[in-house]
Amino acid sequence: MKKDFNTLSNVIRLPHKYAAGPTFTRFYNGLKEGKIYGTICPSCKKVFVPARSYCPDCLKNLDEWVEVSQEGEVVAWAYSDREFFGMPGKPPVVIALIKLDGTDCNFLHLVGGIKMENPDEVKSVIKKGTRVRAAWNDEKRGHMLDIRYFEPVS
């Protein structure tokens, strides 16, 4: 027979205040104005979004800023219909990699503005290469989720 033993409950709460630094601060301020900013590497000429302070490949400091396109193509997406810790909003949720026009990396965000009660509804509209455009919240607070989601360009 299987014996049951005691358990002890314990909660650790660790609040943090992360320093965003000048680059993320400027990027977030751009979101507040409804703009998506990237930075350009002086060496490899790649355009990175969100804006970075250094190139991941050349390690050069990136101080040339560019407002990037709010349109791009879906590279891949994933669908969740159950709530989990840290989910950006209420389910169902579609996260996606999006290649914004003129940039050289994939941007991670949400896809929305479509029917998504089940994955088939998403599949019928969102594919690799589907053109999408940023849809913004009316009230912006300088936050990643000021962009509500990316919706198909009709």
Next chain:
Amino acid sequence: MGKPVAIIGSGQTHHGRRFDVTYPELVKEAVDAVFENTGLSPDDIDGVVSGTMPSMMEGVALTHFYFADVLRSVGKPILKTETCGSTGISLAFTGYYWVASGMADLILVVGSEKMNEGDSQATMTTVLEPFYQRFFISGAPGIFSMQSQEWSVRFGIPEDKVRAAATRISLDHHNDAFDNPYAHIKKKLTEDEINNARIITYPVRLWDVCPNSDGACAMIFASEKMANKIGKKVSWVKGLGYSGEEYWFGDSDKVRWQCAIDAARQAYDMAGIKNPRKELDVAEVYNPFTFQELLFYECFGFCDFGKACDLTLQGTFSREGELPCDPSGGTLCTNPIGATGLNRVAEAALQVTGQAGDHQISGAKMALAHAMGGVDQYNGVMIIGSEK
């Protein structure tokens, strides 16, 4: 190049929801088992390596100190290695480096995790930085879903074929787990149950995903001098490779996945392997998700890119196939994250020494062990052989 390194033996705990023991008691089971299985004494050990996933998993930091007594490390040097999902294989690498350097003759390596006491999915959100990626990637399934979708679209593999191959992998491994006395999930499934299971993150469904397991694995790595002195059947580390990529998920190609390709290539070069499908007898591929196992077959050169589904459906990677993969049931059936990669190495060593019991691949002499860590960021591969 370092000195030759042998594997004397391993000890695994039973995996599952281990609310019958505390975390150190769980680790003790694996450590006791490795000493019992090898006949060595803790007094023989020169140093100890311990590793887990992020400490938030169990809410105790610096667990190697918490485990100091059960690791039998009092009076000895102790190291901690932590590389997320690849922690276990990195532990084996750490043990290897220590012995290969000539600085030690016998090193005890222990990986562990007790995932059911906390919130593993919430813990995994802390693998992501808070400014950008954490908003969108809260846990592993979303990442692997996007990766598998990108892969199947790139090579034009029809969705129903990918589903069929993933189902075959799930069915095979859940059957295999019955023959592994240490495996966690032992469940008879049908194709219909797998195909129609509830969605985790589409297209990933319940039986495409590993469980949360509690468990530990211990191994002993030895110098050639000590291996000869012990005089028992041992296995040998023939090659190893570990490679990483840029931090941000969107910065690198996860289909022609360079860190997975490079890790395997480095290990094959060191082991002198030219044609892995022919020269390997068995592979313990890290497979927390069925879809990802298919991609690993291609990155490791078991077949060409875009071909893993066809070969899987033909049975090439099943128990009776040309290159059996994860005859232990793999990570898909047992995933105590900090121990998982070390379980792969332990299983590879059991296979090439003929000690794998009911899931033994007959005559296995050369085996691959692998694990992956981070947001698709790192891969490690170790080749274990029966001969030096």
